[in-house]
Amino acid sequence: MTTSNGAPVEYSDIxxxxxxxxxxxxxxxxxxxxxxxxxxERVVHAKGAGAFGYLVVTNDVTNYTKADFLxxxxxxxxxxxxxxxxxxxxxxSDSTASGLRGFAVKFYTKEGNFDILGLNTPVxxxxxxxxxxxxxxxxxxxxxTNVPDSTTTWDFFTxxxxxxxxxxxxxxxxxxxxxxxxxxxxxxxTYQIQNKYGDIYFVRYHFTPEHGKDSLTTDEASExxxxxxxxxxxxxxxxxxxxxxxxxxxxxxxxxxxQAFNSxxxxxxxxxxxxxxxxxxxPVGKLVLNKNPVNYFAEIEQLxxxxxxxxxxxxxxxxxxxxxxxxxxxxxxxxxxxxxxxxIKVNCPFETLARTYNRDGVAPVxxxxxxxxxxxxxxxxxxxxxxxxxxxxxxxxxxxRANNFEQTAKVYxxxxxxxxxxxxxxxxxxxxxxxxxxxxxxxxxFTDIEPDLGNRIRKGLEEFNRQSVCTMTLDKPPR
Numbered sequence: 335m336t337t338s339n340g341a342p343v344e345y346s347d348i349x350x351x352x353x354x355x356x357x358x359x360x361x362x363x364x365x366x367x368x369x370x371x372x373x374x375e376r377v378v379h380a381k382g383a384g385a386f387g388y389l390v391v392t393n394d395v396t397n398y399t400k401a402d403f404l405x406x407x408x409x410x411x412x413x414x415x416x417x418x419x420x421x422x423x424x425x426x427s428d429s430t431a432s433g434l435r436g437f438a439v440k441f442y443t444k445e446g447n448f449d450i451l452g453l454n455t456p457v458x459x460x461x462x463x464x465x466x467x468x469x470x471x472x473x474x475x476x477x478x479t480n481v482p483d484s485t486t487t488w489d490f491f492t493x494x495x496x497x498x499x500x501x502x503x504x505x506x507x508x509x510x511x512x513x514x515x516x517x518x519x520x521x522x523x524t525y526q527i528q529n530k531y532g533d534i535y536f537v538r539y540h541f542t543p544e545h546g547k548d549s550l551t552t553d554e555a556s557e558x559x560x561x562x563x564x565x566x567x568x569x570x571x572x573x574x575x576x577x578x579x580x581x582x583x584x585x586x587x588x589x590x591x592x593q594a595f596n597s598x599x600x601x602x603x604x605x606x607x608x609x610x611x612x613x614x615x616x617p618v619g620k621l622v623l624n625k626n627p628v629n630y631f632a633e634i635e636q637l638x639x640x641x642x643x644x645x646x647x648x649x650x651x652x653x654x655x656x657x658x659x660x661x662x663x664x665x666x667x668x669x670x671x672x673x674x675x676x677x678i679k680v681n682c683p684f685e686t687l688a689r690t691y692n693r694d695g696v697a698p699v700x701x702x703x704x705x706x707x708x709x710x711x712x713x714x715x716x717x718x719x720x721x722x723x724x725x726x727x728x729x730x731x732x733x734x735r736a737n738n739f740e741q742t743a744k745v746y747x748x749x750x751x752x753x754x755x756x757x758x759x760x761x762x763x764x765x766x767x768x769x770x771x772x773x774x775x776x777x778x779x780f781t782d783i784e785p786d787l788g789n790r791i792r793k794g795l796e797e798f799n800r801q802s803v804c805t806m807t808l809d810k811p812p813r
Contacts, residue, residue: 337363373635374670378470379436381426382418383514383567384634385574387623389413389441389584395618398537398588400530401647403443404618412442414680415623416637417514417570420453421473427559428566429550434504435511437519437541438639439621440681447676447683449643450539451663455508456520458604459497461736463658469497484768492775496605496736498783502745505760506753507549513569515580516548522604523641523651524589532724534649536594536601537586538608540615544581552756571626580623585615602653605736633680638667649728672696689717743784758787762794766802 335343337359347360355361376382388410395404403411418436419426435454440447460469472490476483491497503509511517521539528534550558558565573580587608594601601608627633640663644650650660667675673695675681676688693699693708707716749757765776773795781788 338367339363375424376418376670377666378420379416379418379438380424381422381428382416382436382634383428383570384414384416384627384637385570385580385623386412386414386625386627386633387580387621389619389621391619393617393619395586395616396529398529398535399527399647401443401448401527401645402445403441403448403645404647412685413621413623414440414442414633414637415621416634416639417517417566421470425563427563429510429555429558429563433509434500435514435517437517439519439541440637440639440643441645442683442685443645444685445645446686446688447643447681448645448648449639449641450519450521451639451641451659452519452521452539452541454511454517454519455500455503456522456538456540456607457500457503457738457741458522458655459500460494461496461603461605461653461655461733463655463662465494466658466662469494484764484766485772488765488768488772488776492772492779495779495783496738498779499605499607499738499742499745502742502757505757505764506749507756509760510550510552510555512548512550513566515545515570515573516543518542518547519582523653523656524594524602524604524608525651526649526728527647528649528726529647530724532726534591534726534729536589536591538613540585540587541582541621542585542615544579544583544620552759570623574623574626577624582621583617584619584621585617587613588616589613600734602651602731602733603736603738604653604655606738606741636671636675636678637680638671638675638678640664640667646722646725649726652729652731654733674698674700691716739783743787746784746787754790758790758794761791762798765791766795766798 337343341359343360347358350358350361391404391407391409394407403409416438419428419430420434420436422430437452437454439450460466469490472486475481476486491501519541524536524538526534527537562568589601599606641650641656641659642664650656671678674697677698677700691708691710693703707714710716746754746757765773777788777792777795780791
């Protein structure tokens with residue numbers, strides 16, 4: 335055993351009783367490191383689990399994209415995947431009811447790292463990125479009580495009812511998957527891609543669990559949350575360790591420019607789902623996880639994703655939410671991990687050699703570029719930019735207000751009776767403790783979306799209020 339400086343630790347130094355502490359390098363090394371071993375946790379997606387594996391291409395998509403990692407059938411690309419609970423802190427329960435979850439994939443390609451930062455729902459709650467901090471705060475803890483607050487949550491929902499197209503799914507079966515192995519992933523945005531000739535197309539990314547999509551009941555989720563709050567993390571680790579199948583089909587909804595610009599819906603709106611009847615999923619490959627992290631902190635907690643991690647042939651998405659995420663995720667990783675976060679081993683583009691003019695900053699800096707030039711352009715054989723004469727630029731779109739009541743109604747109507755009842759129960763239990771004025775406002779919105787939905791919520795709230803009054807009466811002390 336040594337200190338972090340490499341000096342051997344003598345046995346007597348392990349005990350500090352009756353010894354001078356400040357001269358004990360083992361004590362000083364241990365305590366000063368311990369006091370600093372926490373880094374800022376993610377503001378969202380703080381609780382997570384992950385594993386490593388590969389993507390293998392099963393279908394030829396070279397007509398649509400020149401991305402090297404998709405260039406031939408049978409090609410394998412190393413990946414890192416992180417699953418997470420979007421809300422709550424690092425100590426939250428994996429199986430928390432009605433929770434949005436993250437599904438993020440890092441592809442280590444020969445042209446650099448490509449990240450898909452997806453969710454377990456095919457839509458997002460908002461399309462205007464300026465609302466994102468407000469959404470997270472409204473769903474979080476009340477600044478006075480420091481506990482989650484139904485009133486702030488439903489105040490936001492009723493002010494921005496486009497959020498309900500995502501949350502009605504989370505109030506149903508999607509909110510409580512049986513585990514990460516049974517959870518689908520969706521890229522949310524409509525990405526622009528292009529082939530080697532500069533012809534552009536558009537896609538939405540989908541990961542479909544080969545185990546089959548499955549959910550917990552409300553009772554099962556509550557029981558797991560109490561008895562084993564790390565059940566999803568444990569299940570993923572044990573499945574990979576035991577060599578079980580942990581895999582997803584990887585596919586895309588594919589659109590030509592003509593289809594994208596003439597569709598009945600705004601295909602670039604991340605709060606809307608692309609109709610599968612109109613845009614079926616085209617198979618691309620298979621995502622397989624077969625290796626666990628050796629050290630969670632080093633390989634999963636420090637695993638950093640950003641929509642800005644793109645590769646030639648995948649241009650990103652033209653919507654404002656994606657553009658906002660380009661900044662927010664980069665800024666988050668710089669804050670949490672430092673400006674050299676891509677030099678942390680798990681974030682390195684190890685399938686290629688990074689050649690930048692970036693220097694210095696908080697460690698790790700690696701060899702810091704050695705003695706190569708640190709400015710561009712230069713006369714000393716430093717790296718130079720390449721020129722792709724066929725490359726098309728990312729399109730610009732004009733965005734309006736979100737309008738997705740029709741989709742929200744369809745999601746509800748397509749549910750079976752059990753899931754509808756679950757949705758009503760979850761909405762009533764979440765909305766019930768909020769102030770009365772929000773009850774009325776929410777019922778009116780749900781009625782506009784779908785009359786049966788609004789009527790059942792109204793009746794559920796009436797029963798909730800009766801039970802609350804009864805409980806309050808019973809709890810009163812005798813006179």
